[in-house]
Amino acid sequence: MATTKFKNAGNATTNPVENKVRKEIKIKVGPAGIARIVFLNSDGTEAHTAKQFVNLSESDNFVDGKIVPNVYRAGSEIRLKVLFNKPGTYPFMVKCEPLNGNAQYTPGELARNDRFAYQKEQKSYTTGSDGSLVLPLEDFFIGAAGKDQYVFRATDTSGLTVSTGNLEVHRLIYYVELKMRSLTTCAPSLARVEEVYAKHHIKLLKLPALEMAFMPNIGPNDVDKFQAEARKAYSKSLAVGKQPHVVAIAYTGHLAVKRENFRVLQSVVVGPGSAPALITIAAQPDALTLTSEPYFLWYALGPSESWFVSARFIKTGGSKADVINIPREKCTPVPSSSASPQAAYVVQIDVSALPHPTGTIELVVNIVDRMRAGISFSGGNLICVCTKAWWSTVDAKMQNEVIVHELGHKIGMAADGSGKLPDKTGSWYDDAKGHRGDHCFHGLSATQTRYDSDADLNLSKCVMYGAANGLSDFCVNCAPAVRKVDLSDGWEPF
Ligand SMILES: [Zn+2]
Ligand SMILES: [Zn+2]
Structure with a gap:
């Protein structure tokens, strides 16, 4: 009868009177043993599992109460606490175990950066007189790799082992x-x-x-x-x-990166009635391919920067004394398409005011080297x-x-x-x-x-x-x- 009542004692529907029976039950007292190992939160509460933001330093600056719930979830060093089931000083050992699927660092990587390693060593401790111990912070640390997982196991002298839940690494x-x-x-x-x-x-x-x-x-x-x-x-x-x-x-x-003073030479026919000269801004054709990519003018890419440097004409067979400067107003960029009116690699030059029938125009411009x-x-x-x-x-x-x-x-x-x-x-x-x-x-x-x-x-x-x-x-x-x-x-x- 008493046995039945005891079985029901924890049931919410149990009549409170029946609980008196519990006083008659002799609880068999067992030996002291390890009870649990947990992650600590900064307010002293315990956590069974943890998302650890391994790259952050342990600072309140990074705690938002949601993603980083408390400052102990920041950093690579793990705050662990071990508790026995009754007061007293008890020896125990703790080990950090990586789960399958963790990133595998090579010996070279491990030699280059301490933060790639987790604490592999098993460590020995003794609880305080209250039967618990907060482990020294620097004792257990985890590696840098995201999504890695670890559990921490504590074992007492009887061989009883308890484990944390999974600790998952985040950045x-x-x-x-x-x-x-x-x-x-x-x-x-x-x-x-x-x-x-x-x-x-x-x-x-x-x-x-x-x-x-x-x-x-x-x-x-x-x-x-x-x-x-x-x-x-x-x-x-x-x-x-x-x-x-x-x-x-x-x-x-x-x-955009500018290339300054890009020089183009082109043979032209000039003089009254001549069509405007169209000058394509390109390097001299490559000897093998006979083609070269045109360059876009440096246009509308800075308030004080201009595509135009200079334009000059020299008649065929002329000397330095025959060089005629062509003013900027005579030179107009020709948009490559109506969709991009500022994108131009051709300059139209009004040559109708020049006196000589044939010659060479030298146009010097600033161009877009690359974007x-x-x-x-x-x-x-x-x-x-x-x-x-x-x-x-x-x-x-x-x-x-x-x-x-x-x-x-x-x-x-x-x-x-x-x-x-x-x-x-x-x-x-x-x-x-x-x-x-x-x-x-x-x-x-x-x-x-x-x-x-x-x-x-x-x-x-x-x-x-x-x-x-x-x-x-x-x-x-x-x-x-x-x-x-x-x-x-x-x-x-x-
Ligand atoms: Zn790649
Ligand atoms: Zn890059």
Whole structure:
């Protein structure tokens, strides 16, 4: 009868009177044993499982109560507590065990960067007199790789083992967008960028965007001014409080590079009644192909910058004394299409006022050497993406692709195996084989001497290829490096 009543004692429907029976039950007292091992929260409560933001430093700056619930979820060192079932000092051992499927670091990687390793050693402890112990913080640490999982097991002297639930490794990078005033072409959303990084186990968390001063183009000579303007906005943003784990993404108009004083010579017939001379801005035809790509004039890419340098005419057989300057008003760029009225590689010159029948025009102009899609400025946390190229809007899809690429550079892609980076990927190349910086030739042969032809662009299969190729994801060679990379240093503010 008593047995039946005891079985029911925990039932909510039990008549309270029957509970008196419990007093008659003799609870058999067992030996002291290990009860549990748990993750600690910063308020002293216990957690069975944990999402650990391994790249962050243990600072309240990164705690939002949701994604990072408390400061103990930031950092690579794990706060563990072991409890026995009764007070007293008891010896026990603790071990960190990686789960199957974790990233596998090579000996070279482990030698280069301490943050790639987890604590493999089993450690011995004794509880305090209350039968519990908070383990020293530095004793158990985990590796840098995203989506890795670990459990921590504690064993007492009787051989009884208890385990935590899974600890899952996450990485978090904040970003702040700096948008030039009156620039209407910025991508409305970086959803694709966030999606790609999430796929590779890096959470991107957006901070409120800010406005910065407008500049029509950022060329190599404009970088200091651009950074100064960007810094004015950045310094007022929430990003400052997220350093060093925050990247600034500035949207610009063009990212064109100027080539000055490009000289074109063309034979012409001039004089009253002559048709205007049409001069194509191109290098002298290549001796083998007899063709050469035209260059676009440096047009509407800066308030004080001009495409026109000089135009002169010399009659056939003439000497220096016969040179006639042609004024700028006589020279008119011819748009390459009505859709892009500012894109011109032909100059029409009114020659009707010239006195000589035949001769040569020398036209000297500033031209667009190249247009860049984005830039990852070295030595800081700034990248920029152009929203215009060749005088047309760059669509949001491509802006997302470019930001994945430039942010890829920020996290060390394409990894070259130097310093704290993961090993060099199987499809890594650098400036010596084309483009600028470390890139990925996946999709192309490993034996090529260069990777920057138009054909290469079409065959490339990674977002870290050296030119915008319409792709937004990391390839099979780069993906493991993105997963493994150690982001704990973050970036200095630009
Ligand atoms: Zn690049
Ligand atoms: Zn790649």
